[in-house]
Amino acid sequence: MLGLLNQWRRTFSHGLHPPEHKELTAKRPVVRLPFPEVLYVPLSQHTGAPAKPIVRPGQEVVRGEPIAEADGFVSVPMHAPATGRVRSFEAVPSPRGRLVRAIAIDVYPSSDQAVLYGAPQDIDAMSPAELILAVQESGVVGLGGAAFPTHVKLRVPEGKHIDTIIVNGCECEPYLTTDHRLMLEQPGAVLKGLAIIRKALGAERAIIGIEANKPDAVAALRSVIRPEDGVEVCVVESKYPQGAEKMLIKSLLNREVPAGGLPVEVGAAVFNVATLAQIGELLPIHQGLIERIMTVTGEGIERPGNYLVPLGTPIRDVLRFTGLREGNPRVIFGGPMMGPTIASWDTPVTKGVSGILVLPQAVPENNGSAIPCIKCGACVNACPIHLNPCFLGQLARKRRYDAMDRQYHLLDCFECGCCTYVCPAEIPLVQQFRVAKQIVRERKAQA
Amino acid sequence: MPEMLTATIFMALLGGLLSLGLATANRRFYVKEDPRIDDVEALLPGANCGTCGQPGCRAFAEAVVQAQATPVQCTVSAPAGVKAIAAYLGVAAGTAVKRVARLACAGGSNVAWNRASYSGSQSCRGAALVSGGGKGCSWACLGMGDCAEVCTFGAITMNQHGLPVVDEEKCTACGDCVAVCPKGLFSIHSVTHQLWVSCKSLAEGDAALAECAVACTACGRCAADAPEGAVVMINNLPVVDYGRGRDLTKEIIQRCPTGSIVWISEQGVVEKGAAAMPVIRQSPLPVVSEAKR
Numbered sequence: 001m002l003g004l005l006n007q008w009r010r011t012f013s014h015g016l017h018p019p020e021h022k023e024l025t026a027k028r029p030v031v032r033l034p035f036p037e038v039l040y041v042p043l044s045q046h047t048g049a050p051a052k053p054i055v056r057p058g059q060e061v062v063r064g065e066p067i068a069e070a071d072g073f074v075s076v077p078m079h080a081p082a083t084g085r086v087r088s089f090e091a092v093p094s095p096r097g098r099l100v101r102a103i104a105i106d107v108y109p110s111s112d113q114a115v116l117y118g119a120p121q122d123i124d125a126m127s128p129a130e131l132i133l134a135v136q137e138s139g140v141v142g143l144g145g146a147a148f149p150t151h152v153k154l155r156v157p158e159g160k161h162i163d164t165i166i167v168n169g170c171e172c173e174p175y176l177t178t179d180h181r182l183m184l185e186q187p188g189a190v191l192k193g194l195a196i197i198r199k200a201l202g203a204e205r206a207i208i209g210i211e212a213n214k215p216d217a218v219a220a221l222r223s224v225i226r227p228e229d230g231v232e233v234c235v236v237e238s239k240y241p242q243g244a245e246k247m248l249i250k251s252l253l254n255r256e257v258p259a260g261g262l263p264v265e266v267g268a269a270v271f272n273v274a275t276l277a278q279i280g281e282l283l284p285i286h287q288g289l290i291e292r293i294m295t296v297t298g299e300g301i302e303r304p305g306n307y308l309v310p311l312g313t314p315i316r317d318v319l320r321f322t323g324l325r326e327g328n329p330r331v332i333f334g335g336p337m338m339g340p341t342i343a344s345w346d347t348p349v350t351k352g353v354s355g356i357l358v359l360p361q362a363v364p365e366n367n368g369s370a371i372p373c374i375k376c377g378a379c380v381n382a383c384p385i386h387l388n389p390c391f392l393g394q395l396a397r398k399r400r401y402d403a404m405d406r407q408y409h410l411l412d413c414f415e416c417g418c419c420t421y422v423c424p425a426e427i428p429l430v431q432q433f434r435v436a437k438q439i440v441r442e443r444k445a446q447a
Numbered sequence: 448m449p450e451m452l453t454a455t456i457f458m459a460l461l462g463g464l465l466s467l468g469l470a471t472a473n474r475r476f477y478v479k480e481d482p483r484i485d486d487v488e489a490l491l492p493g494a495n496c497g498t499c500g501q502p503g504c505r506a507f508a509e510a511v512v513q514a515q516a517t518p519v520q521c522t523v524s525a526p527a528g529v530k531a532i533a534a535y536l537g538v539a540a541g542t543a544v545k546r547v548a549r550l551a552c553a554g555g556s557n558v559a560w561n562r563a564s565y566s567g568s569q570s571c572r573g574a575a576l577v578s579g580g581g582k583g584c585s586w587a588c589l590g591m592g593d594c595a596e597v598c599t600f601g602a603i604t605m606n607q608h609g610l611p612v613v614d615e616e617k618c619t620a621c622g623d624c625v626a627v628c629p630k631g632l633f634s635i636h637s638v639t640h641q642l643w644v645s646c647k648s649l650a651e652g653d654a655a656l657a658e659c660a661v662a663c664t665a666c667g668r669c670a671a672d673a674p675e676g677a678v679v680m681i682n683n684l685p686v687v688d689y690g691r692g693r694d695l696t697k698e699i700i701q702r703c704p705t706g707s708i709v710w711i712s713e714q715g716v717v718e719k720g721a722a723a724m725p726v727i728r729q730s731p732l733p734v735v736s737e738a739k740r
Contacts, residue, residue, distance in 0.1 A: 091649075091650075093578070093579070093585070095578065096576065096578070096579070097575060097576070097577070097578045097579020097580060097585065098579065098585065099585050099649075316737075328736045331737075340576075340577060340578060341563075341577050341578055342578050343562050343563035343565075343577075343578035343579060343580075343581045343737075344562055344563075344578065344737065345737040347578075428567060428568040428573070431567060431568050431573050431576075432568070432573070434573070434576050435570065435572040435573050435576065438572070438576070439572070
């Protein structure tokens with residue numbers, strides 16, 4: 001009963017609730033995929049400067065060994081996801097279509113693939129500054145999808161203080177169940193990671209936000225939390241995009257992040273459960289991030305499930321292991337709302353990829369010019385950050401990008417896609433905004 | 448009655464006083480402007496394209512009148528218009544080499560493979576954000592005509608293979624196509640730059656050919672045939688040193704196996720070398736699904 005009350009109370013305004021389709025994989029435990037023959041580890045799997053390789057072609061690497069170092073503060077190192085020999089540096093496609101540099105590793109088929117690297121370190125004895133360095137060394141980035149280096153979030157700017165840590169266990173994207181399975185299977189690791197982050201930030205409160213459609217995950221986490229931990233588990237309404245950090249802060253704390261600002265300005269920091277679980281697992285043993293859990297699902301997959309995949313596995317190999325139904329499928333990285341469609345199956349799995357979704361080919365979308373906007377305002381009612389997508393769309397068609405930026409806060413759009421989802425005229429609004437944001441950023445960089 | 452009279456007199460006085468103020472202000476703060484600026488501006492096309500380097504046609508007119516620019520620097524004006532301005536001001540029209548936008552890609556739908564069919568909004572910018580747009584070659588022209596749409600002068604048309612063709616007569620080198628192309632394939636060049644590399648693929652050999660029949664395979668024959676240093680291979684592409692004017696001859700393109708380095712005549716006709724594999728196919732290539740690769 002109390003849960004129901006919570007559900008009614010803790011949410012944000014606007015947003016929507018698309019069909020979840022999570023039943024395909026929600027009950028399937030995480031299984032390890034076999035290693036592919038060749039791994040392609042891109043040097044730029046995160047937001048920020050690409051890592052600098054520290055291996056040479058022909059060199060043998062042990063699973064877990066650092067193969068690239070961080071280039072600056074907003075950058076993280078890479079670790080070998082498998083034991084093998086570095087073949088070469090190659091250009092591989094990235095989800096955005098640009099080719100990126102990657103380290104190709106021939107995996108030794110007869111290796112037992114034990115992680116022989118790393119040594120225990122005493123987390124309790126470390127100072128916050130040492131913890132931040134340790135997080136960077138582990139190569140952990142935001143595993144929810146943004147792939148923003150976690151240690152950067154831990155360094156709070158002068159004069160600011162983070163009083164509340166929010167743990168994001170919403171997983172509002174349809175189809176995806178990685179965070180759900182992780183909360184069920186490793187609630188202890190999540191809490192351990194949370195304790196480390198909490199020490200580094202010195203935050204007073206910690207809240208875990210979970211959508212109401214995952215009562216078993218709520219129970220699993222509550223069962224491992226001791227009263228002295230001081231961690232709250234809050235149920236939030238199942239609604240998209242509940243997992244966007246600004247929305248979750250609004251839902252749980254009723255604080256609003258200012259336009260163009262970061263969560264730190266309202267004293268909050270948001271971390272994904274998978275990020276925390278990796279920190280909780282890797283930091284005490286001083287190891288690096290080498291694999292991640294991802295949901296491989298959709299109507300085009302024969303054996304949908306949650307898989308533990310070594311980073312750098314080309315999706316062609318992932319799809320071969322999980323089985324592919326006949327036809328000419330459409331492959332999406334992440335969820336159907338925000339995930340990019342992938343043209344090349346040579347694209348490797350990177351740190352920020354929370355799932356591979358394979359859907360049958362959709363009917364061709366209309367190109368936006370066929371049906372004009374009918375001014376129904378559905379997009380205005382859907383936009384979670386209260387922009388006016390209808391007006392922005394009109395301006396985009398007229399190429400008035402400066403007006404979109406200055407008067408209509410285009411850069412606050414985080415491309416959740418709610419406007420496009422509800423538009424009865426099927427105008428590709430979010431696609432237009434993506435282009436507009438790119439052009440606005442280009443112009444600002446030139447000026 | 449007296450109230451009305453007072454009001455009328457007061458209003459008349461006030462009106463007189465204010466108009467006096469305006470008249471004085473007009474005298475004292477009058478900005479004297481060369482009347483020729485207006486006349487020259489009227490002779491300009493009024494496109495405000497900025498190609499001349501000035502913020503707009505008015506600023507260009509001012510610069511021309513003050514002899515800081517020559518009439519010919521307006522690339523949009525027809526030769527007759529340039530002559531008219533020169534005659535009006537009694538100055539020389541000046542000389543300028545015509546500059547045009549050139550496309551560094553020849554991968555039309557009949558020669559370049561697609562690895563996925565893109566069905567979203569028909570704009571190159573939008574397509575480029577979705578996994579690069581589906582073309583096999585990451586550097587290739589996407590062929591949805593953002594450049595043709597953005598061109599103010601109607602100088603760009605899309606041909607039957609989905610490649611933009613620049614009408615050199617109409618092109619004013621304003622650079623709008625350069626800015627809009629998500630793959631950065633356009634650049635502004637003098638028409639005297641006749642040796643042209645129409646490929647941007649950084650892949651080499653069979654890897655380049657697998658995606659496009661007219662790609663540069665980085666064989667380096669053009670660099671070998673050119674006088675020392677006139678053409679050099681950098682990142683698997685020939686780079687032409689246009690400062691070497693006379694050293695750049697048609698000989699350089701003759702042994703190119705794919706015809707990715709070409710010679711553009713003064714009339715804008717593209718010539719390939721003798722060894723270039725002829726392109727016979729005219730219909731678009733099918734999309735090869737990733738599932739079958």
